[in-house]
Amino acid sequence: MLEPIRSPLRRAIAPVRALFVSDASAGVLLILVAAAALVVANSPLAEDYDALFNDYLWPKETFYLNTLHLWINDGLMVLFFFVVGLEVKRELIAGQLSSADKRTLPIMAAVAGMAVPALIYVAIAGGDTQLVRGWAIPAATDIAFAMGVLGILGSRVPSSLRLFLLTVAIVDDIGAVLVIAVFYTAHLDVMWLAIATGIFALMVGMNRFGVKQFWPFVLVAIALWFAVLFSGVHATIAGVLAALTIPMRKGDGHSMLEKAEHGLAPWSAYLVVPIFGFANAGVNVLDMTTEQLFAPLPFAIATGLFLGKQLGIFTIVALAVKLGIAKKPDRANWMEIWGVTILTGIGFTMSLFISELAFAGNRLFVEEAKIGILLGSILSAIIGYVVLRLTTTHPEDSEKYDEARQATP
Template sequence: MLEPIRKPIRRAIAPVRALFVSDASAGVLLILVAAAALVVANSPLAEDYHNLLYTYWWPKEVFYLNDLHLWINDGLMVIFFFVVGLEVKRELIAGELSSADKRTLPIISAGAGMAVPALIFVTIAGSNPELIRGWAIPAATDIAFAMGVLGLLGSRVPASLRLFLLTVAIVDDIGAVLVIAVFYTAHLDVMWLAISFVVFGAMVGMNRFGVKSFWPFLLGAIALWLAVLFSGVHATIAGVLAALTIPMRDANGHSMLEKAEHALAPWSAYLVVPIFGFANAGVHILDMTVEQIFAPLPLAIATGLFLGKQLGIFTIVFLSVKLGIAKKPENANWMEIWGVTILTGIGFTMSLFISGLAFGNSQLLVDEAKIGILLGSIISAVIGYVALRVTTQHPEETEHLEEARQAKP
């Protein structure tokens, strides 16, 4: 008797309930943390916020990481990059990137999704040589944020598109790591770089010669981080390299790599990335003029994220399918694919990270970059959600899932 009433109510509260499922929770937390950082940075606590992050603890000659902000970006974020490396290795060996037919579409999509935003950025801001270093800022997709928005839609979105978004974002991260290593290395210390190669080689050797305990690899990862930090290459690259040396299985035949990933992923998603987001998303905007908010740098980043990502990825997916290079994601129509490509324009974590590397010597440019990242990411999240909510043709999946839950004793 009450069933006609229950169904509309269940549909109405589905987005709220989705906040608490695994796909959405990490992304929602990141959204809340970013909002909190903006509020604090534009409140009477702004000076305390700045002092907390940037007060020097000791001279840089004593140790390079001499304030909390550096420890977060160059130290704590190594855990995030280590988890990224574990995800990449698992996907390459046993996941969606393990065979040519599976990895073709994500790889070429991610490539286009990095190239087109970079071209748009250069077109808008490239005439200013001071801004050109930011070309890679709109090229990265934030996995947690994007998957969080997708999670709000529940099972309305086909599973194949969730997998597509996830694999594209992972390949995107690989590209971003390579960009950081190649283009954002200011100077090189040959001795420390050689030590880094020796440590990395030793870790690879431990893998090849059958070391099955995790602790030697953990100690090696710490040594590699220190060596890379002093070499001039960004220290977080050590996290990815160390992760690639982790054996697939331990002495008991269990998956050491998956065990490490499952143990560290929640810490990365619910502690490391939110701390990074709070430390980097705060920008003082109350005194900014409209001209500053829509200056060439934030405009180039926001446009690159929102238009560049969807234009590059959707175009390459459409052409690949039409030319027979790859198969269209199963049970998905073109409008749904377009909606998911909009979500790839959410570039929060990696984009903030790259902006700090690109404009670390200019707080004004870092703040302008943050505005562009936040604008592009928010617009992509909202438009992408609305597009998928309106165009999806799988409402019956949500009903069937809910009815199956109700039928359980």
Template sequence: MLEPIRRPIRRAVAPVRALFVSDASAGVLLILVAAAAMIVANSPLGDDYHDLFHTYWWPKEVFYLNNLHKWINDGLMVLFFFVVGLEVKRELIAGQLSSADKRTLPIISAVAGMAVPALIYVVIAGGDPRLIRGWAIPAATDIAFAMGVLGLLGSRVPASLRLFLLTVAIVDDIGAVLVIAVFYTSELSVMWLAISVAIFGVLVGMNRFGVKRLWPFVLVAVALWLAVLFSGVHATIAGVLAALTIPMRKVDGHSMLEKAEHGLAPWSAYLVVPVFGFANAGVHILEMSLDEVFAALPLAIAAGLFFGKQLGIFTIVVLAVKLGIAKKPDNANWMEIWGVTILTGIGFTMSLFVSGLAFGDNDLLIDEAKIGILLGSIISAIVGYVALRITTKHPEEASMHEEAKATTP
């Protein structure tokens, strides 16, 4: 008797429920965090928001990490990069990047998806020498945000395209880490760099000699972080390097790497990245003039993310398939592939991170960069979602998903 009442209620709450399950939850949390940061930064609490993260605790000469913002970006974010490193290693050894036929399309797509946005950025903003360091800002895709938007579409999007987006974003992260290490390194300390190499060697040796517990790796990884911090290379690189030494070999049916990734991924997605987003997404936009909001920097970043990402990735996918270099994702048409390439223009986390490295203590340029990142990411999310919503529907994917759920113990 209650079914006629329950049915419209379920239909009404289904979109809301979809926001907080599966792939969508982490991405939606980032959206809410970014919105909260913008609201607080432009409210009467704006000065308190700034002071919370940027008030100095002690002189820089005492210890480099002298405010909450630096502890988040150079300390807490090491966990995010550690999880990225674990994910990359797993994919390289046993996942979608483990064989040439699987990794060809994601790798060339990610390279094109970094190069074209950077080129568009330089064309628009390259005339100002102060801005040239920001070329890598629109080159990164935010995995959680992009997969969150894709998750909202449910089974309408074929599984092959979900996998394609995920692997492109992972390769994209590898590229971003290399860019940070090579192009955003300050003056190097040879002594601390040598110490970092020695500590990394200890971690490699621990892997080789079969250390079976995670905590010794964690202790040595903390030492590696400190050494890299003092070396001049950005400290978060230590997280990736440490992750690459975690053993993948199976013991009792499980590997240390898989256990670590499974245990740490939720902390990264639901604590580290949201805290980073709240600390970095706030822009005092009400205090900026229209000339600053629509300056060359935000326009270059937004154009690089929205136009550059889809142009670079979609073009290279078409060329690779037509030339026989790679196969088109299964059960996907060209309109669906195009829609997914639009979502790669969501740059949030890594783009915000790179903008801080690119412009240092120049608050105006950092704020302009944030506007460009948020603008490009929001447009990419909305247009990508709408494009996929109106071009794709795969009922067979829904039935396969239901069968998989039914057979799961």
């Protein structure tokens, strides 16, 4: 007797529950943090907000990281990149990128999903040589945001598409890290670079010789971060390099890498990234003119994220399936695949990070870039959600669910 009542109740509260479970929670938290940053930046607290993150703590000659903003971007975010590195290594060794047949489609999709937005950006903003440095801003996908939208949709979306989005975003992260290391390194200090290389070699040796405790890796990783910081390569690259040295070999049933990822991932998702988001997403739109809001820079970024991402990824997936290079994600129709490719246009964390590097010292361009990132990400999240909501069928109604997929090529 209670089941007919319980079932409608469960359906009614399902969207609310979805906000607080696994895939959705980290993404929703980021949305709330970004909204809070925008509200504060456009309130009477705007000056306090700016002073909190940008006032000097000490002279730059004393130590390079002399603002809270720099400590967050060059220090705290190392943990985020460390977790990204752990995830990438696990996927390459034992996950969805461990074999050629598994990684072919995600790699092709990620490359196209980075190249097309960059080309669109250059086509729109490339006339201004000052803006060209921002070409990589719309090339990044935010895993937490995108997976958060899928989490809100619940089990309506086939698990194969969740896996596809996750693996594309992981490869996208690898590409973003390489872009930061190669294109956003202002200068190189050969001595510090040599020291960093030696420390990295030491960590590789610790792995090879079977160091079983995690804390020695942590201590040496801090030294690696310090050396990379002064080498001219962006300090967060140290996080990725350190992660690649963490052993994957099984010890007591779990590897050191798996334990580290399991322990650190929540800190990264629920503390580090939200702090970074709050420190970087705030932009005073009230003081901006209409010309600034629709200037080439924000327009190029928003267009690259919203149109470039879906165009590049969907086209390459369709071509790969048509030519027999890869298989279409299991139980997914083309409308659902399109909806997921729209979600890849959510570029928050990495896009904001790259904009700070691309336009370091030019606050106007950084602020305009934030507008473009937020606009492109919001459009991608809303339109992607609507497309998936309208084109997916809840699996509880199994006959309708299977018929809908069989009827769609």
